[in-house]
Amino acid sequence: MSSPNIQLTDEGRLKHFLTIDGLNKTLLTEILDTAESFTGVSERTVKKVPLLRGKVICNLFFENSTRTRTTFEVAAKRLSADVLNLNINTSATAKGETLLDTLRNLEAMHVDMFVVRHADSGAAHFIATHAAPHISVVNAGDGRHAHPTQAMLDMFTIRRHKGDFTGLRVAIVGDILHSRVARSQILALNLLGTSEVRVIAPRTLLPAHVRTLGVHVYHDLMEGIKDVDVIIMLRLQRERMRGAMLPSEHEYFQLYGLTQERLQAAKPDAIVMHPGPINRGVEMDSVVADGPQSVILQQVSFGIAVRMAVMSMAMGSGQSSGQIQGGAR
Amino acid sequence: MQAEEIAGLIDEMALALRSRLETNRITAPVMIGIHTGGVWLAEQLHHKLAIQEPLGTLDISFYRDDFTRIGMNPEVKPSQIPFSVEDQHIILVDDVLHTGRTIRAAMNEIFDYGRPASILLVTLVERSGRELPIQPSVVGARPPLKLDETITLTGPEPLGLVIGKSKKQARSNDTD
Numbered sequence: 001m002s003s004p005n006i007q008l009t010d011e012g013r014l015k016h017f018l019t020i021d022g023l024n025k026t027l028l029t030e031i032l033d034t035a036e037s038f039t040g041v042s043e044r045t046v047k048k049v050p051l052l053r054g055k056v057i058c059n060l061f062f063e064n065s066t067r068t069r070t071t072f073e074v075a076a077k078r079l080s081a082d083v084l085n086l087n088i089n090t091s092a093t094a095k096g097e098t099l100l101d102t103l104r105n106l107e108a109m110h111v112d113m114f115v116v117r118h119a120d121s122g123a124a125h126f127i128a129t130h131a132a133p134h135i136s137v138v139n140a141g142d143g144r145h146a147h148p149t150q151a152m153l154d155m156f157t158i159r160r161h162k163g164d165f166t167g168l169r170v171a172i173v174g175d176i177l178h179s180r181v182a183r184s185q186i187l188a189l190n191l192l193g194t195s196e197v198r199v200i201a202p203r204t205l206l207p208a209h210v211r212t213l214g215v216h217v218y219h220d221l222m223e224g225i226k227d228v229d230v231i232i233m234l235r236l237q238r239e240r241m242r243g244a245m246l247p248s249e250h251e252y253f254q255l256y257g258l259t260q261e262r263l264q265a266a267k268p269d270a271i272v273m274h275p276g277p278i279n280r281g282v283e284m285d286s287v288v289a290d291g292p293q294s295v296i297l298q299q300v301s302f303g304i305a306v307r308m309a310v311m312s313m314a315m316g317s318g319q320s321s322g323q324i325q326g327g328a329r
Numbered sequence: 330m331q332a333e334e335i336a337g338l339i340d341e342m343a344l345a346l347r348s349r350l351e352t353n354r355i356t357a358p359v360m361i362g363i364h365t366g367g368v369w370l371a372e373q374l375h376h377k378l379a380i381q382e383p384l385g386t387l388d389i390s391f392y393r394d395d396f397t398r399i400g401m402n403p404e405v406k407p408s409q410i411p412f413s414v415e416d417q418h419i420i421l422v423d424d425v426l427h428t429g430r431t432i433r434a435a436m437n438e439i440f441d442y443g444r445p446a447s448i449l450l451v452t453l454v455e456r457s458g459r460e461l462p463i464q465p466s467v468v469g470a471r472p473p474l475k476l477d478e479t480i481t482l483t484g485p486e487p488l489g490l491v492i493g494k495s496k497k498q499a500r501s502n503d504t505d
Contacts, residue, residue, distance in 0.1 A: 013400060030403050037388065037407045046441035049391035312391075316400030 006128055013317040016128045017310050018139045019146040020187035028191055032156055034309035035302070041078055042304065051312050052081035055112040060127075061140070062088045062118040067276055067300060068140050068150070072115050075307035084111065099123075100130060107132050113315060114138070121145035121180075136314040138307075144180050144240070150275050151184030153306040155192060157299050158230055161271050165192040171225050171266075172215075173200045173256060174234035174283055177207055178241070181275045182234055190214045200224035202256070204245040221256050225266045233258055233274045233283045249282045258284040260291065271295045330470075332487035338453065338469035339370070343377040345467045346420065346451060353447070355418040361385035363435050364406050365500075366424030366482035370453050374422060385410040392434035408438065415443040424482035426452040426468075429461035454480055454490065 005022040009015045014027065041049055057076040061069055069085070076083045088102075106114070113136045116124040121143030128137040141147040155165075162168055170189055176182045176199050189197045190213075199210060200218045210217060218224030225231055236252065246252050258272065272284070272294045280286050289296060350358060359382045362371025368386050375384045390405040421435060432450060439445060449466040456474050474480060474492065481499035483489040491499040 034401060034403075034405055037390075037405045040407050040409070041391075044441060045443050048441065050437070051391045051396055313401050316396055 006125070009317050014310070014313045015317045016124075016137045016139075017148055017314055018124050018128060018137065020148050020151055020184050020191065021146070023191070025191050025193070028152070028155070028188060031152055031306065031309050031313065032159055034313060035152075035156055035305040038078075038305040038308040039302070041308070042301070048078055048080055050080045052076070052079040052315055055079075055081040055315060056084065056110060057081045057113045057115065057311070058084040058086060058106055058111045059140075060086050060088065060106075060114050060116045062116075062123070063141070065117055065140070067303075068117065071300065071303045072138075072140060072149075072307055075304050075311060076115075078304065079308055079312055081112075081311075084109075099127070103127060103131060107135065111135065113311065115140050117141045119143055136317070138310060138314060141180055144178055144183070146184045147180040147275075148184050148188075149303070149307055149310055150181050151188045152310065153299055153303040154181075154185055154232065154273060154275070155188050156302045156306050157273060157295055158271070160298075160302070161295065162229055165189065165194045168194050168230065169196045169198065169228040170194055170230040170232065171198040171200055171218075171228045172232045172234065173221065173224070173258065175205045175236050176201045176210060176234065177205045177245075178237040179234050182232075183213070185232065186213045186215055198224050198228065200256070202246070202252075221258070222262060222265050225262070225270075228266045229270055231258065231263075231266055231270060231272050233272065233278075235275065235277065236279060236282055249279075253282055257282065258288050260285065260287050263288060263293065269293075273299060276300070330490035332489060335453070335469075335488045335490065339373050339377070342451060342453070342467055342469050343374055346374065346449075347378065349449065349466055350418075353418075353449075355447070357381065358418045358420050358449075359385065359412055359414070360420045360422060361387055361410065361435075361439065363421070363423040363431060364388040366453075366484065367422045369482065369485040369488060370424055370451075371422035372485075374420075374451065382412045385412065387435050387438055389431055389434040389438060392438045394430060394434065410439075410442055413443060414439055414445045416446045419445045419448045420451055421448050422451045424452065425454045425456065425480055426450070426463070426465055427456055427458050429459050429463035432463045433461050453482060456480060 007016045007018055041047060059069055059072055073083050114127055115138045116127055117140040123142045124137055124139035139146055139148055172182050172185060186197055198216045198218055200221055270293060272288060274296050278289055280289060360371055360375050360380050362368035362384060364386060371384055387408045388406045390402040423431060451467045452465050453469040455465055455468040455471050478493055479495060481491050481496045483491055483499055
């Protein structure tokens with residue numbers, strides 16, 4: 001790394017969670033292990049732990065989202081934090097306030113963490129750089145760049161079903177070009193030691209130098225999913241497409257849509273994932289989305305535990321020297 | 330302190346606990362051990378008292394009052410209470426009772442699972458330095474310790490008590 005990683009404290013603990021890039025296997029595993037401990041909280045009488053009591057977490061969403069914003073909100077509430085939801089489309093930014101002014105105003109309300117989604121790549125990094133030093137920032141998706149909590153909840157889902165990443169073949173199918181999810185997934189899968197990561201897409205939906213990310217490229221779905229353990233379908237991001245990238249959605253489904261019949265090419269115990277929202281009949285057939293190999297709804301549940309882990313680790317990175325020994329007895 | 334002495338202490342604790350349960354007319358208690366040392370101790374007491382329900386375990390990391398100062402314990406384990414705590418008589422087990430803050434956190438966590446009928450506290454070691462009004466029901470030993478000394482249970486096999494080092498040091502030296 002050329003510049004110090006602003007995501008980490010001097011002791012190497014998580015301060016911001018902006019991208020998988022620059023993190024190591026130990027830290028990713030720590031996130032997964034901590035999330036594992038949080039899964040039990042959802043099954044109790046009181047679905048809350050007092051870890052972040054008195055902290056204020058601000059959901060700063062410059063781009064629409066239902067699932068991600070809701071699961072971040074549930075995660076924050078399960079940690080006993082107070083949550084501010086700012087819908088920027090209808091707020092001051094629309095009246096001309098700059099991002100930095102919005103930020104300063106929220107800081108004046110004593111916010112401890114920002115969860116940021118923005119259509120521009122690098123927005124979360126910008127906020128982390130300019131926010132007051134006690135504030136942590138979690139990236140909930142920035143442009144085409146990164147969506148690290150989504151990648152980690154996918155890793156969590158894969159680990160739950162397959163145990164270890166070594167020996168696994170994972171295929172990511174669809175709109176890689178516009179997908180911040182795919183970028184974060186590829187980085188995380190490779191860091192965690194996945195044997196083979198494949199991307200399957202038409203040439204128009206692949207970034208120019210995709211092989212440099214450490215993936216095998218396929219243009220044929222059946223060939224690409226042969227003998228894989230995990231299939232991750234991506235949403236066609238029609239709202240980000242400029243120009244003629246696809247003849248039609250119908251034709252896309254004919255070539256790249258996952259059907260029960262095509263799924264036979266993968267391993268019999270392969271799991272099917274999708275970050276949502278699904279375009280039924282475009283990326284996959286409803287029979288597959290609702291079928292026994294689909295773990296799509298589990299991804300949503302696990303997303304809460306993973307976001308609880310990331311939030312508490314970032315908020316607990318501490319201003320002090322980080323002595324762990326001793327403590328409560 | 331060596332394994333044989335600790336085994337003797339645990340036998341005495343089991344006896345004391347049994348008579349305490351009789352006095353309180355508790356016939357079907359459940360047991361919860363606090364990670365990590367408390368679970369080692371609880372496994373033995375659970376066996377000696379032939380408790381029907383499986384042993385519960387608590388990791389109080391999410392309930393610590395010093396979280397904002399020291400942050401997340403990177404080795405947090407899941408709490409597992411495989412029974413309903415509602416109206417149960419609970420025996421809570423830990424290795425060392427010092428400030429009382431761990432027990433405070435553990436009781437808060439137990440109450441998030443439900444409303445127990447009662448809680449008894451059992452610790453292998455009780456030492457001075459309480460910062461909260463918490464007292465044990467059954468204790469194995471009360472060794473005289475200086476304020477700056479720590480006492481740590483090492484284990485799980487064999488169990489040992491080490492005085493003077495930090496908890497981390499004491500446990501990491503014992504990994505043969």
